Amino acid sequence: xxxxxxxxxxxxxxxxxxxxxxxxxxxxxxxxxxxxxxxxxxxxxxxxxxxxxxxxxxxxxxxxxxxxxxxxxxxxxxxxxxxxxxxxxxxxxxxxxxxxxxxxxxxxxxxxxxx
Numbered sequence: 648x649x650x651x652x653x654x655x656x657x658x659x660x661x662x663x664x665x666x667x668x669x670x671x672x673x674x675x676x677x678x679x680x681x682x683x684x685x686x687x688x689x690x691x692x693x694x695x696x697x698x699x700x701x702x703x704x705x706x707x708x709x710x711x712x713x714x715x716x717x718x719x720x721x722x723x724x725x726x727x728x729x730x731x732x733x734x735x736x737x738x739x740x741x742x743x744x745x746x747x748x749x750x751x752x753x754x755x756x757x758x759x760x761x762x
Contacts, residue, residue, distance in 0.1 A: 651663070669743050669745060669753070671745065671746045671747050672743050672744060672745050672746060673694055673696045673712050673713075673743070673744045673746060674694070674695045674696045674741065674742075674743060674744075674755070675692060675693070675694055675695065675696075675710055675712075675713065675721060675741070675742050675743075675744045675752070676692065676693050676695050676706075676739045676740065676741045676742070677689050677691075677692045677721050677722050677725035677739065677740050677742075678690045678691055678692075678693070678737070678738075678739050678760075679725055679726065679729050679734075679737065679738045679739070679740060680736075680737050681729050681730075681734045681735050681736060681737075681738070682735065683735050685730060685733070687726040687729045687730055687734075688726075689722035689725060689726055691708050691709060692708060692709055692710045692718050692721060692722060693706045693707060693708035693709070693710060694706070694707045694708070694710050694711070694712060695741065712744065712746060713744055713749075713752075714749065714750075716750075717744070717749065717750050717752070720750070720752070721742055721744075721752060724740075724742070724752075724754070725740035725742075728740055728754070728757060729757070732757075734757070736759060736760070737759070737760035737761070738757055738758060738759050738760055739757075739758045739760060740754070740756075740757050740758075741754075741755040741756050741757075741758065742754055742755055743755055
């Protein structure tokens with residue numbers, strides 16, 4: 648409670664987000680191409696876990712740290728997200744994959760890409 652009050656006092660009126668610690672996890676991404684007719688294609692997936700200051704240093708594909716069934720679920724979730732917001736263009740949808748909980752992943756962000 649003391650830390651919450653301290654943070655709350657630093658920037659009054661700002662929202663405070665609490666995130667679960669994701670130990671033994673990997674940063675995985677799915678590249679998409681979407682057209683104006685609602686068609687969404689998942690081109691390929693990759694492991695983007697090697698980063699420095701939020702900048703990806705190494706991106707490896709295809710994903711080998713998760714079972715193929717989980718990779719398919721990631722691709723399906725990425726396509727569903729893009730369709731739900733009527734996204735048009737190229738994008739990367741990023742997830743956190745919890746290694747020790749096979750099949751568990753969480754949405755991080757959707758990064759638009761220049762065509």
